[in-house]
Amino acid sequence: MKGVGRETTRLAMLEVFKMDIGLENHYFGGKTDWRTLLDLLPPLGVTELMIEASMPAYEQAAASHMTRIIADYAAEVCPGAHALVTELHHRGFPLQGLVTGNTSTIAPIKLRAGGFDPDWFVVGAYGSESPDRNALPALAVARAEKLTGRKIAPEQVIVIGDTPADIACARALGAVAVAVKTGFPATPTELAESNPDYLLNDLTTFWETVLPL
Secondary structure (H helix, E strand, C coil): CCCHHHHHHHHHHHHHCCCCCCCCCCCCCCCCCHHHHCCCCHHHHCCCHHHHHHHHHHHHHHHHHHHHHHHCCCCCCCCCCHHHHHHHHHHCCCCHHHHHHCCCCHHHHHHHHHCCCHHHHHEEEEECCCHHHHHHHHHHHHHHHHHCCCCCCCCHHHECCCHHHHHHHHHHHCCEEECCCCCCCCCCCHHHHHHCCEEECCCHHHHHHCCCC
C-alpha cells in the first residue's frame, strides 16, 4: 500500500492542524506517526505540547481518511506473512503482538486490507503512544505480561521489521532482531548495516532460519 500512509498523513494534518504540507520528500521509514508530526510541524509554529494534545483528534482523522482512500491503493503483502501469522495463531505461542509506528486506529485498517485479522495480534504498541519507537516494544511486552500473568525476558521476544528503526527498537529491548528486505530503505545496504540477528529476503524462510519447527 505504498503511498496510502503519506496521503493519509497529509489529509489528517490538513484537518487537525489546518496545514497542507508537501510530503513528497519526507522520509517516513521507521518513524512513529507522532514523530512525523514532531518533525514537520514545530518549524511552522505548532508546539510539541499542541501536537501531544491533538493526538486523539489526529488518530480519529487519520482513521477516517485512510478508511475512505485505502481501496485506491494496492496491498502488497510480504511473501510468507500470511502463513507465518496463521501458524502462530493456531499455536497460540509465541504470542503475536503488533509494534508499529502507525496510530492504533490506522493499524487495524492496514491489517484488514492485507488480509489479516487484527484480533490475532493480542497485544500491541502504537505510534500514537510515543514519539520514540524504541519505547514501544517494552510497552507491548508489559501488556503481554499482564495478559499472560508471567514474566517475559527480552531474549524471548522476536521483533520482525523492514527498517533500521525496527532493528534499533529490538536492540533497545534486548530482543532478537529479524530484518526483512521488503521495505523501502534509504540505501540498498541500509538494512544489512543495522546488524540484525537475522536478515531475510522475506518471511517464507522464517521457520527454518529463525524458529525451526
